[in-house]
Amino acid sequence: MTPEEFRAAGHRLIDWIADYRARVDRFPVMAQTEPGAIKAQLPVSPPDQPESIDAIVADLDRVVVPGLSHWQHPQFFGYFPCNGSLASVLGDYVSTGLGVLGLAWQSSPALTEVEEVATDWLRQMLGLSAAWSGVIQDTASTSTLIALICARERATAFGLTRGGLQAEPRPLVVYTSAHSHSSVNKAALLAGFGRDNIRLIAHDASYAMRPDALAAAIDEDRRAGSLPCAVVATAGSTTSTAFDPLDAIGRIAAEHTLWFHVDAAMAGSAMILPECRHLWDGVERADTLVVNPHKWLGAAFDCTVYYLRDPEHLVRVMSTNPSYLQSSADGRVKNYRDWGIPLGRRFRALKLWFLIREQGVAKLQQRLRRDLDNAQWLAGEVRAARAWRLLAAVPLQTLCVRHEPDGLSGEALDRHTLAWVERVNRSGAAYLTPATLDGRWMVRVSIGAENTERTHVEALWRTMRHEAERP
Amino acid sequence: MTPEEFRAAGHRLIDWIADYRARVDRFPVMAQTEPGAIKAQLPVSPPDQPESIDAIVADLDRVVVPGLSHWQHPQFFGYFPCNGSLASVLGDYVSTGLGVLGLAWQSSPALTEVEEVATDWLRQMLGLSAAWSGVIQDTASTSTLIALICARERATAFGLTRGGLQAEPRPLVVYTSAHSHSSVNKAALLAGFGRDNIRLIAHDASYAMRPDALAAAIDEDRRAGSLPCAVVATAGSTTSTAFDPLDAIGRIAAEHTLWFHVDAAMAGSAMILPECRHLWDGVERADTLVVNPHKWLGAAFDCTVYYLRDPEHLVRVMSTNPSYLQSSADGRVKNYRDWGIPLGRRFRALKLWFLIREQGVAKLQQRLRRDLDNAQWLAGEVRAARAWRLLAAVPLQTLCVRHEPDGLSGEALDRHTLAWVERVNRSGAAYLTPATLDGRWMVRVSIGAENTERTHVEALWRTMRHEAERP
Numbered sequence: 001m002t003p004e005e006f007r008a009a010g011h012r013l014i015d016w017i018a019d020y021r022a023r024v025d026r027f028p029v030m031a032q033t034e035p036g037a038i039k040a041q042l043p044v045s046p047p048d049q050p051e052s053i054d055a056i057v058a059d060l061d062r063v064v065v066p067g068l069s070h071w072q073h074p075q076f077f078g079y080f081p082c083n084g085s086l087a088s089v090l091g092d093y094v095s096t097g098l099g100v101l102g103l104a105w106q107s108s109p110a111l112t113e114v115e116e117v118a119t120d121w122l123r124q125m126l127g128l129s130a131a132w133s134g135v136i137q138d139t140a141s142t143s144t145l146i147a148l149i150c151a152r153e154r155a156t157a158f159g160l161t162r163g164g165l166q167a168e169p170r171p172l173v174v175y176t177s178a179h180s181h182s183s184v185n186k187a188a189l190l191a192g193f194g195r196d197n198i199r200l201i202a203h204d205a206s207y208a209m210r211p212d213a214l215a216a217a218i219d220e221d222r223r224a225g226s227l228p229c230a231v232v233a234t235a236g237s238t239t240s241t242a243f244d245p246l247d248a249i250g251r252i253a254a255e256h257t258l259w260f261h262v263d264a265a266m267a268g269s270a271m272i273l274p275e276c277r278h279l280w281d282g283v284e285r286a287d288t289l290v291v292n293p294h295k296w297l298g299a300a301f302d303c304t305v306y307y308l309r310d311p312e313h314l315v316r317v318m319s320t321n322p323s324y325l326q327s328s329a330d331g332r333v334k335n336y337r338d339w340g341i342p343l344g345r346r347f348r349a350l351k352l353w354f355l356i357r358e359q360g361v362a363k364l365q366q367r368l369r370r371d372l373d374n375a376q377w378l379a380g381e382v383r384a385a386r387a388w389r390l391l392a393a394v395p396l397q398t399l400c401v402r403h404e405p406d407g408l409s410g411e412a413l414d415r416h417t418l419a420w421v422e423r424v425n426r427s428g429a430a431y432l433t434p435a436t437l438d439g440r441w442m443v444r445v446s447i448g449a450e451n452t453e454r455t456h457v458e459a460l461w462r463t464m465r466h467e468a469e470r471p
Numbered sequence: 472m473t474p475e476e477f478r479a480a481g482h483r484l485i486d487w488i489a490d491y492r493a494r495v496d497r498f499p500v501m502a503q504t505e506p507g508a509i510k511a512q513l514p515v516s517p518p519d520q521p522e523s524i525d526a527i528v529a530d531l532d533r534v535v536v537p538g539l540s541h542w543q544h545p546q547f548f549g550y551f552p553c554n555g556s557l558a559s560v561l562g563d564y565v566s567t568g569l570g571v572l573g574l575a576w577q578s579s580p581a582l583t584e585v586e587e588v589a590t591d592w593l594r595q596m597l598g599l600s601a602a603w604s605g606v607i608q609d610t611a612s613t614s615t616l617i618a619l620i621c622a623r624e625r626a627t628a629f630g631l632t633r634g635g636l637q638a639e640p641r642p643l644v645v646y647t648s649a650h651s652h653s654s655v656n657k658a659a660l661l662a663g664f665g666r667d668n669i670r671l672i673a674h675d676a677s678y679a680m681r682p683d684a685l686a687a688a689i690d691e692d693r694r695a696g697s698l699p700c701a702v703v704a705t706a707g708s709t710t711s712t713a714f715d716p717l718d719a720i721g722r723i724a725a726e727h728t729l730w731f732h733v734d735a736a737m738a739g740s741a742m743i744l745p746e747c748r749h750l751w752d753g754v755e756r757a758d759t760l761v762v763n764p765h766k767w768l769g770a771a772f773d774c775t776v777y778y779l780r781d782p783e784h785l786v787r788v789m790s791t792n793p794s795y796l797q798s799s800a801d802g803r804v805k806n807y808r809d810w811g812i813p814l815g816r817r818f819r820a821l822k823l824w825f826l827i828r829e830q831g832v833a834k835l836q837q838r839l840r841r842d843l844d845n846a847q848w849l850a851g852e853v854r855a856a857r858a859w860r861l862l863a864a865v866p867l868q869t870l871c872v873r874h875e876p877d878g879l880s881g882e883a884l885d886r887h888t889l890a891w892v893e894r895v896n897r898s899g900a901a902y903l904t905p906a907t908l909d910g911r912w913m914v915r916v917s918i919g920a921e922n923t924e925r926t927h928v929e930a931l932w933r934t935m936r937h938e939a940e941r942p
Contacts, residue, residue, distance in 0.1 A: 001557040001829060003493035010485035013561055017568030018478035031580050035803040038584040046592035050831040053561075060565065064821075067581030072570045079578065079795070082815070084570025086472040090484055090524075092567045094531065096771050097488030099543045099555025107550065109502050110538030113509035121517035138609055139813035149661055164665020165636045172637065182791035183814055190620055190789075190812065192663035194635020238795060294815075300567050301817055318661075320653035324550070324709060324906035324915065328893070332506040341661065341812075342610035343654055344553070344765075346772055350535075358472060360521040422799070435795035444795065 009053045016057065020065070021072060021086065025451070028428025029073045031066070038067040069431060074451035077460060078431040080238075080266050081371075081397075081448035085298030091354025092300045095347040102345040104325050105333035112334055115349035119305050121356055122293065125364075126271040129284055132307040135339040136348045140265035141183035143290040143306040144232065146314075146340060148174065148191040150288070151230035151259030153317045160317070165192045170227035175199045175217060177209040177244060179237040181263060197226070206393060207242035207437075209233060215252050222256075230259035235280040236267020239435050239444065240392035240400050243267070243279045250285025262286040265304070269297040270396050272365055273372075279395060293352055296371070296397070296448045297364065300351045306340075314339055371397045371448040374457045378445065381461055387469075391442050399445040400437055403468035410440075417441040420468040429463045480524045487528065491536070492557065495544050496922070499899025502540045509538040540902060545922035548931060549902040551709075551737050552842075552868075552919035556769030562825025563771045566818040573816040575796050576804035583805055586820035590776050592827055593764065596835075597742040600755055603778040606810040607819045611736035612654035614761040614777040615703065617785075617811060619645065619662040621759070622701035622730030624788045631788070636663045641698035646670045646688060648680040648715060650708040652734060668697070677864060678713035678908075680704060686723050693727075701730035706751045707738020710906050710915065711863035711871050714738070714750045721756025733757040736775070740768040741867050743836055744843075750866060764823055767842070767868070767919045768835065771822045777811075785810055842868045842919040845928045849916065852932055858940075862913050870916040871908055874939035881911075888912040891939040900934045 001009070041063045071082050100108040119134025137143045153160055156168045165172075174188045178200045188198050199221070202213040218228045231253050233244040246262060253260035262283055268291030270276040283289060289307040293299035308314055319338040337343050356364075375397040382388045382401050391400040408416055421434045421443050433444045443464075447457060472480070512534045542553050571579040590605025608614045624631055627639045636643075645659045649671045659669050670692070673684040689699045702724050704715035717733060724731035733754055739762030741747040754760060760778040764770035779785055790809040808814050827835070846868040853859045853872050862871040879887055892905045892914050904915045914935075918928060 001561075003489045003557070006492065006557040006561070007485060007489035009561055010489065010564070011482055013564055013568075014478060014481035014485055017565070018474045018481065020569065021477065022474035030577070033580050035576065035580070035800055036584070038581050039588055042585070042588045044591075045595055046827045046832055048832045050834060051828045053829065056825060056828050064581045064585065067579070067584065068569065068571050069577065069579045071572055071579075079572075079574060082570065082572045084567065086474070086477040089567050089570070090472075090477070090480055093481070093484055093564055094488070096555065096560050096563045096567075097484075098491065098539065099553065099560070099771065100539050101542055101550075101553045101772055103550060105506070106501070106540065108538070108540045108542075109504050109506075110509050110535045113507070113538065114513070114535065117510055117513045120515075124516055139815050141813045141815075145812060152663070159665060160660040160663070161666050163642065163667045164660075165663035166639060166642055167665060167667075168637060171634065182793040182796070186789070186791050186812075189631040189635075192623070192631070192636035194630060194638060195632050196634045196638075238793075300570065301572055301815060302813075318657070320657050322653040322709075322906075323912075324904050325653070329506055341616060341657075342612045342773075344610050344612075344772060354527060356517045357522045357527050358524065361517055361519045363521060433795050435793075441794075 012053070012057070024070050024073050025075070027070050027073065029070055029075050029431035030425045030428065031069045032428065033067050038063055072449065072451065074449055074453065074456040075430040075460060076449045077445045077447060078433045080446050081296045082294060082301055083296065083298040083450040084300040085355055085359070085450055087358030088298055088300040088351040088355040091351035095350045098347060100347055102336055102347070103343060104327055104335050104337065106327040106329050108347070111345070111347045111349070112336055114353055115336065116334065118349040118353040118356065122305055122352065123307065125361055126268065126291065127274065127277050128307065131309055133311050134305050134307050135336055137304045137306045137340055138302040139304050140181070140263060140290045140292055141186065142341065143304055144183055144261060144263060145187040145190055146306065147259065147261040147288040148187050148230055150314060150317050151261070152191055154259060154313065155227055155229040158316065170225055171197050172229040173197045173199060173221050173226050174229055175201055175214055175231040177201050177203050177234065179203055179207045179239060179242055180232055180234045181238050181265070184232045184263065203242070207237060207240050209244040209249065211245055211248035211252060214249060218252065218256050228256050228258050230261060232261045232263060235262055235264035235283065236396065238266070239437055241267060241396050241398045243395065245282070246280055246285065247282025250282045254285065260286045262289045265290055265292040266295050267396055268292065269295060270368060272361065273368055296368065298450060299355050303348055303352055367450070374452070374454055375399060375447045377454065378447070378457050378461060391437055397447045400442050401445060402442040414441045417443060423467040424463055427463070427467070430460045483524070483528070492543060495541050496546070498541050498544065500541055500544045500546050500902040501896045501899065502538055503899065504538050509534055543920065543922065545920055545924065545927040546901040546931060547920045548916045548918060549904045551917050552767045553765060553772055554767065554769040554921040555771040556826055556830070556921055558829030559769055559771045559822040559826040562822035566821045569818060571818055573807055573818070574814060575798055575806050575808065577798040577800050579818070582816070582818045582820070583807055585824055586807065587805065589820040589824045589827065593776055593823065594778065596832055597739065597762065598745065598748050599778065602780055604782050605776050605778050606807055608775045608777045608811050609773040610775050611652070611734060611761045611763055612657065613812065614775055615654055615732065615734060616658040616661055617777065618730065618732040618759040619658050619701055621785060621788050622732070623662055625730060625784065626698055626700040629787065641696055642668050643700040644668045644670060644692050644697050645700055646672055646685055646702040648672050648674050648705065650674055650678045650710060650713055651703055651705045652709050652736070655703045655734065674713070678708060678711050680715040680720065682716055682719035682723060685720060689723065689727050699727050699729050701732060703732045703734060706733055706735035706754065707867065709737070710908055712738060712867050712869045714866065716753070717751055717756065718753025721753045725756065731757045733760045736761055736763040737766050738867055739763065740766060741839060743832065744839055767839065769921060770826050774819055774823055838921070842923070845923070845925055846870060846918045848925065849918070849928050849932060856936070862908055868918045871913050872916060873913040885912045888914060894938040895934055898934070898938070901931045
C-alpha cells in the first residue's frame, strides 16, 4: 500500500471509527453471537491475490462488529472501564504510523525519552515521590511477574547467575490475600514458586489483608525453615475494591526484608484525586507498584505503568547485552529493553502523552469525580430499595450488589443472581459481570466508561430492577 | 475528545502519517541527537489544562521526529526489517479505535475468532501442518519464556502445583547455541534455570549447532544426575542467519524427552516461500515455534505468532479462572488469556488480517523474493571487491561483511570497522548494525525494509565503500 493509498483508506477508516464511536450506544453491549459463528463466516485459507479495502471494510461491518462486546459503550459496566479515550487513540495512531522500534535508546531516542517524561508526569499526577522510576509494560499481569522475579533474585542474591532457583535450599514464600487478582497467583507460579509456597493471608470484614495474620504467617514460615520472599498487596481489589493496609504491610515487609509489590492496576487511576490518596497510605514503602492508565484513566490499551525504586536491580535481572545491541550511547541512556521481558518496544508513551496533554489533569480529575458521584448515587438507590443489598463498601466506582427476594438463599439465590444478570447481558441493554464474594454469586457494577453519564446509570438501575424483580 | 473532534484531528493525523511515509527517505536514517536532548525540550510537569491538537502536532514535528531513527526508511539496514506495512497499520488503527478487550472469548468474541483464523492462515502460508495452533504474543522474547516455562513444567510433572522448581532435586538443563538470540539466555534465567544450567552447544563452521555436541552434552548431564529439559534451536540466527539442523536436533530431543523450541523469529517469514523451506527441515518435530510477522513480513509491531502442538499443556500452565472471568461459553471456546502471560489482549489479529488480505500471499512472496535477490546482488559485489570480505553464507537477506585493508588485523581492524560503520550511521545516508563474529567486529547488512529497492542497495554499497575506503 502506498502512502497515497493509505491516505485515502485512512481517511475512510477515520470516518468509520468516528461513526462507530458516535453510535456505539446503539449496539447491544454484549456480543450476541455463538461460539464459532464468526470463524464460520471467514475463508478457511488466505487469499492469494490482493483484496480491496472495500471488501475488508465490508467484513468489518458484516462479521467483526456484530461479534464485539462494546467496551466503549456508555452501558458497559462489566469487568472494569477500559477507556480508549480518543486523544489517546490518536497518540497510538502516530506510534503505529511511524513504525519505529525501541531496542535500544539509539534505535529511536524519542521513544525512550518521551516514555521517561510521560511516566514521570503520571507519577506526579499520582502524588508519588521522585524516588520512583516508571516504565510502560503491556499489563499488570506481566508487571507482577517481573516484580516477583526481581523478588526471587534479591532473596537468592542473584541465584540466576549461578544455579538458579533450584540451588536455593530454603523454600521461598510469597504472601498475598485471597482477594488479590488472579494474576498474582499466576505470576508466582510462572516465576517458579510453586503453589505450596503461596500463602493466602486472612482478610478482615472489608476484604483487606490482615497485617497481624501476615506477620504470623511469616513467623511460622521462618520457624519452618522457609525464606519469606515477597508480599503482594492490593490497592483496590478486583471483586470489591478492598484496600490492603499498605502502611502496616510495608512495615512488616521492611522488618523481614520482603519484596513489597503493590497492585493498584485499576484503583491507581483514582490517585490523581488528592482526596483518594489516603486509601493507599504507605504506598511509598513499596519496592514496586503497578498502575494501569489503560483502565479508568483512558489510555488506549495496552499501557500499564510499572513503578520501581531500584532500577539497577531490575536491569541486573533483565539485562541482555549482545554485540548487535551495543551503542556508543550506552551508560548515558536508559535502554528500556533491560526494564522488562520483551526486547522490542512500541512507542507506547505517545498514547499516554496525547491523553494527558489533550485532556489536561483537571479534566481527567473532573471525569473521575463524576464517576465517583455516580457510584455513590447508585449505592444510595441500592441501599434504599427493598430486597436489594450492597455487599461491600464503595470507596471508588465499583459496587457489589445482590437482589435478595424473600425466601431465597444459598444455591437458589445463586441461580436467581446468575439468571437475572444473564438476562441483563443478553438483552443488550447493559453489560455486568457476576462474581463470587464469600462463596456466593453477586453482581459487580463497575462504573466509569468514558461516555457513562448519570442518565446511563439511572437507565442501568431500571434495567437491573426490571430483570431481577420481574415475577 | 468527542467523535467529531476525533474525526477532524484524525484526518489531519492521517495526512501527517501519509506525508511522513511519503518523505521518510529525506530524513537522516539514524537519529542525530544526543542523550537527554529530547527530554530537555519537554515540560517537566503535566499540563493542568487541555492543550490543542495543534500544539501536540507541532511538538511531533519539533521534538519527536528529529529524535527518531527511521525504521521505515529505504536505507534502513540495521538490526532487522521491522516493516509496518501501511495496510497492517490500518488494521491496527481499527483495533485501537474499537477499544475492545479480550479477557475471555465472551468479552469480544470476534477478537478471539479472527485471531484463530489469521494465525491459521499464516500457518498455511508457512507450510506448517494442521497440528499447530497459533496465538499472538508481543515478542519472541516473551514466547521463548513461555516455551521454557512450559518445558520446566513438563519436566517436573507440573511442579508449580506443588513445591515449584525448588522441589525438583535434579538440576534442569537447557541447551542452545552461542549463536541463539540473547532472549533465549534471558528467558532461561527468568524461568529460574540459572546460568550454570544453560549449555551453549558447539557450532560448526556455518555457526549452526552441532547435533553430536548436543547429544554428548545431554549424556554428560545425565551421567552427572541432571535432568535435560529443553533445547532451543534457531532457524536463522540474528548475527549470521545460521540455521540449526532442526531434524537432527528434533530426533535427539524426542529420544531424551526434551522440550524442543524453535526460534524462527526473523527467518520464519521466509517460509512463505516454498523454495526456502528446506532451511527449516524438521520443524514439525518441534513442540513450539515462534515466528515474527512484525519483522520482514510487514505486520505492524507488535505481532509475534507462537505456534504450539499441545494447547492443553499450555493452558494447564497458564490458566486462571477466577469467578469474574467465567462465562457460560467456557469449554466451547478458546480463552486466549490462558495462552500467555497477560490477561488483557488487544485485537492484534486485525493487523495481520489486514496485511494478508490487502497484499495477498503472492504479493508478499514477490516482495520477499525481491529482497533475497538484492541480498545476492550485494553479496556478489562484496565478493568481487578488493579488500572486502563476506564472513558467512547468505541464505536469506542478511550479509556479514568486513572491509579488510592490507595490513590491518586484530584490534586495529576492529577500530577500522567500528569507525567506518559509525561514519555511515552518522552521515544519515544509511543505518547498519555492527556485531561480533568469531570475536571480531564486522557489519551486518539486513536488507528487507519494505521500501528498499535495488537502487537503494546500490546506493548503500557506494556509501559503504566511500566511508570504509577513504584514506
